[in-house]
Amino acid sequence: SQWGEENLQALSIQEGEDVTMNCSYKTYTTVVQWYRQKSGKGPAQLILIRSNEREKRSGRLRATLDTSSQSSSLSITGTLATDTAVYFCATLNYNQGKLIFGQGTKLSIKP
Amino acid sequence: GPKVLQIPSHQIIDMGQMVTLNCDPVSNHLYFYWYKQILGQQMEFLVNFYNGKVMEKSKLFKDQFSVERPDGSYFTLKIQPTALEDSAVYFCASSPDWENTLYFGAGTRLSVL
Numbered sequence: 001s002q003w004g005e006e007n008l009q010a011l012s013i014q015e016g017e018d019v020t021m022n023c024s025y026k027t028y029t030t031v032v033q034w035y036r037q038k039s040g041k042g043p044a045q046l047i048l049i050r051s052n053e054r055e056k057r058s059g060r061l062r063a064t065l066d067t068s069s070q071s072s073s074l075s076i077t078g079t080l081a082t083d084t085a086v087y088f089c090a091t092l093n094y095n096q097g098k099l100i101f102g103q104g105t106k107l108s109i110k111p
Numbered sequence: 112g113p114k115v116l117q118i119p120s121h122q123i124i125d126m127g128q129m130v131t132l133n134c135d136p137v138s139n140h141l142y143f144y145w146y147k148q149i150l151g152q153q154m155e156f157l158v159n160f161y162n163g164k165v166m167e168k169s170k171l172f173k174d175q176f177s178v179e180r181p182d183g184s185y186f187t188l189k190i191q192p193t194a195l196e197d198s199a200v201y202f203c204a205s206s207p208d209w210e211n212t213l214y215f216g217a218g219t220r221l222s223v224l
Contacts, residue, residue, distance in 0.1 A: 030210070031210055033212070033213075037151075039151075040217075041217055041218075042115075042202050042204075042215030042216050042217050042218050043154065043202070043213075043215050044215065045212045045213065045214075048211075048212060086151065088153075088154060090154075092209075092210060096159075096166070096167040097142070097159055097161075097166050097167060097209040098144075098156050098159050098166075098167050098169075099144070099156070099213055100156060101146075101153055101154040101155075101156075102153070103152075103153050104152070104153060104154075
């Protein structure tokens with residue numbers, strides 16, 4: 001899982017497999033966002049999940065949020081080679097209006 | 112989807128020089144951000160900007176850094192003078208609302224020699 005002082009996590013799986021990436025956060029937030037960053041590009045948002053939602057789906061993606069344990073997960077079903085990227089979770093610091101990114105998970109999908 | 116443009120894509124300068132990184136945010140967005148990323152690692156928040164003012168800045172936003180968006184033109188990050196440790200990719204982002212999605216540009220790779 002990502003966050004804190006951990007190094008960038010890395011996962012390598014075969015195309016077609018499912019994968020779940022985890023994220024834990026330290027401070028109160030009303031919003032958790034998941035971003036994907038492909039090589040040489042800026043991050044692009046995949047899913048935004050609010051504190052009153054436990055789960056949110058978008059196509060092959062599914063995000064969960066557990067505010068009691070301050071953790072979130074992003075699952076991808078039926079991975080494709082094009083899913084290869086770094087995946088970041090990000091939490092909103094409500095008082096400061098800034099989005100704080102986790103360390104990221106580097107996902108490699110082998111064709 | 113909405114596009115944020117960053118100019119230039121790569122900038123090489125000598126240590127001590129001034130550099131200005133330019134960002135053309137999404138037209139109707141109100142919140143603007145700069146993030147710093149080293150070697151594809153964590154995205155580190157530098158500063159956010161709303162209504163012509165800096166809202167929040169991190170410890171990475173040194174005194175040599177400044178931001179502005181004069182008259183709705185480019186949102187700029189200026190570093191004067193630059194230091195070796197400023198070498199990184201700088202990402203600009205904009206958002207219609209502070210609780211909403213951030214739209215990122217492709218980044219400007221700054222190399223300080």
